[in-house]
Amino acid sequence: MSKMRSPKIDPSEITPKEIYQARRLFMRMAAGVTLAALAPSVPRAGEALPGVRKSRYVLPDALTPYADATRYNNFYEFGTDKESPARLAGRLKTRPWTIAVEGEVHKPKVFDIDELLKLAPLEERIYRMRCVEAWSMVVPWAGFSLAELLKRVEPTGNAKFVEFTTLHDPEQMPGQNSSLLEWPYREGLRLDEAMHPLTLLAFGLYGEVLPNQNGAPLRLVVPWKYGFKSAKSIVRIRLLEHQPVSTWMRAGPNEYGFYANVNPLVDHPRWSQAKERRLGEFFKQPTLMFNGYAEDVAQLYAGMDLQKLF
Amino acid sequence: MQTPSEQTTRWLNYGILLAGLMPFLQLAQGGFAHELGANPVETIAHTTGLWALRLLLATLAITPLRAIRGWHWLARMRRGIALLGFFYATLHVLNYLVFDHFFDWREIVQDVLRRPHIAAGLTSFLIMVPLAATSSKSVAKRLGSRSWQRLHRGAYAAAIAGVFHYFWLVKQDTSSPALYAAILALLLCLRLDAASRTRPGDRNHSGHQPSSSHPSGIAKPRPTQ
Numbered sequence A: 001m002s003k004m005r006s007p008k009i010d011p012s013e014i015t016p017k018e019i020y021q022a023r024r025l026f027m028r029m030a031a032g033v034t035l036a037a038l039a040p041s042v043p044r045a046g047e048a049l050p051g052v053r054k055s056r057y058v059l060p061d062a063l064t065p066y067a068d069a070t071r072y073n074n075f076y077e078f079g080t081d082k083e084s085p086a087r088l089a090g091r092l093k094t095r096p097w098t099i100a101v102e103g104e105v106h107k108p109k110v111f112d113i114d115e116l117l118k119l120a121p122l123e124e125r126i127y128r129m130r131c132v133e134a135w136s137m138v139v140p141w142a143g144f145s146l147a148e149l150l151k152r153v154e155p156t157g158n159a160k161f162v163e164f165t166t167l168h169d170p171e172q173m174p175g176q177n178s179s180l181l182e183w184p185y186r187e188g189l190r191l192d193e194a195m196h197p198l199t200l201l202a203f204g205l206y207g208e209v210l211p212n213q214n215g216a217p218l219r220l221v222v223p224w225k226y227g228f229k230s231a232k233s234i235v236r237i238r239l240l241e242h243q244p245v246s247t248w249m250r251a252g253p254n255e256y257g258f259y260a261n262v263n264p265l266v267d268h269p270r271w272s273q274a275k276e277r278r279l280g281e282f283f284k285q286p287t288l289m290f291n292g293y294a295e296d297v298a299q300l301y302a303g304m305d306l307q308k309l310f
Numbered sequence B: 001m002q003t004p005s006e007q008t009t010r011w012l013n014y015g016i017l018l019a020g021l022m023p024f025l026q027l028a029q030g031g032f033a034h035e036l037g038a039n040p041v042e043t044i045a046h047t048t049g050l051w052a053l054r055l056l057l058a059t060l061a062i063t064p065l066r067a068i069r070g071w072h073w074l075a076r077m078r079r080g081i082a083l084l085g086f087f088y089a090t091l092h093v094l095n096y097l098v099f100d101h102f103f104d105w106r107e108i109v110q111d112v113l114r115r116p117h118i119a120a121g122l123t124s125f126l127i128m129v130p131l132a133a134t135s136s137k138s139v140a141k142r143l144g145s146r147s148w149q150r151l152h153r154g155a156y157a158a159a160i161a162g163v164f165h166y167f168w169l170v171k172q173d174t175s176s177p178a179l180y181a182a183i184l185a186l187l188l189c190l191r192l193d194a195a196s197r198t199r200p201g202d203r204n205h206s207g208h209q210p211s212s213s214h215p216s217g218i219a220k221p222r223p224t225q
């Protein structure tokens, strides 16, 4: 009979299961953190955007389902139909990404996107979005007022307008291979419109990082104007003395004006703007003056002929 | 190609009917399952509008195919294809009346008066109505071959109006309407060419001979060329 005995182990030497599991977890996390520190983490669409606070910008309207808001997009850089952006926008690389803020400013600066994200606290704002094609949605955006950024670059006394330019890179944006529109996409606002607290620089929606097809990594949201005014995937913001010519004004001057305020009384030459269809719904509903934001913005246009300056 | 038998022709027609109803069945299924996308009414408008136009152009392609390839038996498919096209046009118009305007006639009249593309669509549809109404063999017989044919030349007008409708309604990207316009232009050229070659007294010509084929397409089988 073998007298082989296993060495006696004192019960106190045995690592309790919880502890060694915790150790393993720690090691794994440490490895993860090291990797993340080595390769700068790229926030991906669908990841939660941390630190987003609730705000007073809420609506009684039902939110548009996430799937509709992220799969039915007008983003001609990825094709002219509504489904192409969600299909093709994966090619867009949102890091590294810089935004040049320049022109009529005292302190021009090129911001890194991650630096810009920390410029001001991110707020969740639920806005109506009304497309010029008479459909609309209700989306909880995450971002801060564009004014926060503009204040920091200190516009000069000459600055009267702001121009926004989208990335131009046909490799990443295959729709730019067509000459349907003049690339890069440009949009513009009057300085007082750009400084209005409602004008949002958005980095996310539904508490998540902006999906590429919705204009990642940052876009404008001007809720009282037709959707095309809200430039996406912005690389340059330029302050100007004179009114810039936007891409859609160039494409169809009698159809798309510089102001493009939502206005049920001024029809598009080819269709009525009196009503709109919420995504997912069958019947239309009346369109509201300034998309329901008249109380906040109507005074910006006091005395202007909105039929002429559409 | 050999002329198919009476039996085969009947089966071909059933096949065309079934295939032609597929887009409709898909729409209906998608509608009930809430799978028509974020903007179901637009999906319906696009699907029905495109199939109305495609089937209308397919109808118009039959005469040239008979003339060029000698596929005279195709004439027997024509009525089914045309009526399918009219079916989609009707769904398309109903979609507009119900979901875009909910029978608000004042609004609809204004829409027609103000917007050329709506007026063109309506023109196209209104031309199709009498053609569909006179498509049966018995009505065709009562009308007589000549006047039936004159009336049904309206199909070209309906297609022209339909293409203008499409061209004028798209926002910026005219590539798709341009494709349909090109197909229609080709069909019109072939039609005019055939008409110019078929002169009175030129009975032996192998081209298109309006008076010798029965309106609803029950043409006597002719030798293939």
Ligand code: HEM
Residues within 6 Å of the ligand: B041, B042, B045, B046, B047, B048, B049, B050, B052, B053, B056, B089, B092, B093, B096, B118, B121, B122, B123, B124, B125, B158, B159, B162, B163, B165, B166, B169
């Ligand atoms: C009273 C008659 C008609 C009216 C009011 C009408 C109305 C419309 C409207 C409002 C649209 C735009 C849908 C959207 O983009 O949301 C449309 C699209 C279209 N319609 Fe019509 N339509 C009519 C007749 C026709 C007819 C007879 C045809 C075919 C011969 C036709 C073919 C089309 C096509 C091809 C489209 C475009 C589909 C697409 O963009 O993919 N329509 N129609």
